[in-house]
Amino acid sequence: MGKKIGDFINRIGIPTFAVGLLLVVLLIAAGVMGQSIPTLISDILKRVGMNGLLVLAMLPAIKSGTGPNFALPVGIEGGLMALIVCMQFDFSGWALMGASAVLCIVFCIILGWLYGQLMNAVKGAEMTIATYSGFSIVAFFNILWLAIPFSNRKMGWMLGNGLRETIQMKGFEADKILSDFLAFEIAGIKFPTGMILVLAFFCLLSWLFFRTKTGMAIFAGGQNPRFAEASGLNIDRNRIIANILSTILAGLGIIMYSQGYGYAQLYNGPLNMAFPAVAAVLVGGATASKASIPNVLIGVCLFQGLMTTAMPVMNQIFTGTDLSDIMRIIIQNGVILYALTKVKSGGDR
């Protein structure tokens, strides 16, 4: 019996098992303590929808052998810039969503191409450099938010120059526009159909992509670069394509996140957004060199589920202290550290 449990844990991975177990315990606790389970599940669904694309962005990067995309802010800033530019021209509602998505893809192709070049130059230390690329680009865009003379009054401060820290999506009729699209309610659970549909669409697209010739080549290059190189694949090019895709997904992801959240967060908002996304995909059972769409979906459900459930439960048990955020920090970084211990060092440097 004990051996069977051990096998089971090994098969699904320690992080997945631990986080899953904790989630179940917390859900039971929430039920016992009289929290409304349908509300909790609605919140979980909402946050899964909001964060889904950001986590999906990990998939191409990991598959190509670059490792988890710690430079998620690169794509995020691209997406935010697209959103802000469209807002400047007073797009609103669906037009804003559509226009910013198109513009986001343009921006993210450029940013992702540059970032891919960088990743090819620093093979072997991608994760460290990626993290600092992410931080640097956030700091750089902080300057842009302040320096570019955007003039739409809905985005500026009351006084002075520069954009506000958070911009209300409501002002552009885009607050929860996707979340509420075709949304319905069963047994008190609100189902954000629009967001889930978009997420499902991009999962399907990724699934199809990794069945094309290019997709398979990217995967082969990530699994065994030497072998792939020997069979005539252009690994560097494939890694760039994968990173462009990852960057685009991150950009679209932040647009989806912003509409679900109701605010576009500028300045240091995106600074630490990569880590929860990395942790989520790892919780789903991915490693630094292997990931799949089920990993992404399971991961985002478990991780966001845990975060959503922990807050009300912990706040009820320990009133006054925000232990749920501390738990998030510990679990998120613990999971990443655990994954790092499993990385095979690429050569003795």
Next chain:
Amino acid sequence: MNDMMKKLTGDSSFDLGNWVLDNIVTIIFWVFIILGMLTAKDLSLNGFFTELCNRFYRNAFLILSLIIPVIAGLGLNFGIVVGAIAGQLAIIAVRYWGINSELVGGTAFGGLGGLLLMFVIALPIAAIIGWLTGTLYNKTKGQEMIASLIVGYFGNGVYQFIVLFLIGAVIPVAAAHPMILYDGVGIRMSVDMGSTTYALDNLLQIPFVPFMIAAAAFVLLFVLWNQFIRKPKVEGQSYKMNPLKFWVYVILAAGVLAYFVMQLMTGGPMNDVRQVPVVLMLVIAALAIFNQWIMNTKLGQDFRSCGMNQTIAEANGINVDRTRVIATVISTVLAAWGMIIYLQNMGTLNTYTAHNNVGYFSVAAILVGGASVDKATIGQAVTGCLLFHAMFILSPEIGKAVFGQAALGEYFRTFMVYGVIGLSLGLYVWRANKRAKLAMPKEDEE
């Protein structure tokens, strides 16, 4: 240009392009600071130097704690954050007891004694944490730097759990204590350092100008002695610097000497710069000497071997994993002490945020001094500390002077912090990869 430099440095293998690449970050900073000095008109010279010196006394020890892991091949230890956390735990403990015992008329553990007690308490905490992180780095070989960054975040989570919850909920404390939050659980946002504030800074102070005169004169004499009188210990070995370096040193030292003598005579603005805390300077110097000394011991040689090539080190009978753990422990303990020194200068501990930027700022500073993933010297740490913090002081001033917005300058300096780390680490890996690629075909031909 290149030939001229070759002649000047007396080094035939000198390559200007490589030299620029090696020192790109330092060059950028020099340019930035010189431009900054020219544009920021509102800046008073004595204000600038007071602030710069203050920041130097505060940060030098922390930055020096980074050197040993670099030499031992662990790269830049962003994990000094957990060392800083250990220091903060010691501070919290000592301040808690101090205030408690003062209430009943006992000793307040203030002043220098309190500070020393903090050092003593921080030692075992930091050693244990260092041992744990060192063990983790051994499990993440090749990825130590990202691991050390995440260790900092993880440590932050655990630390917050301790100070926000365990203290009060598990560890019994007096609910009415002025350091404890109102409901009796957790430490307040800020902890006053009490009379340990400036305990080290105030110990013995001398005015800035005479200190600089003495320092410049010492450097000048040392360089001259080194060049012309010093006899090598071993036949054929020479301590002599190349002519360019020698003249740069001599002219700089003489210039500084002349400038400060003039300041002293004319009573210029430099006389208003804050006094030099001699004992603190001696402590920093002691750490520098310790770093230098340890490299001459067997342990130091082991560090160096591990840093050069782990496989060869292992083959030579060095216990690589153990050596790396020792390097991490030393670095963590030094960081804990560095944080205590930092906070005695600040006067208040911001319980939940003080440690957050220690890793980034220290690493950025040593990189600005010209260090890289596999080499770091005391000189680089010192110049890096000065250059980095000069940039830090100047940025908002430049933002104000050029763009009319101080906030822009503040964002710009954050960009510089992350940019510097990204740029120098990226360049290092890129060049290492290029070298590896160049070396590969040759092996194939054999």
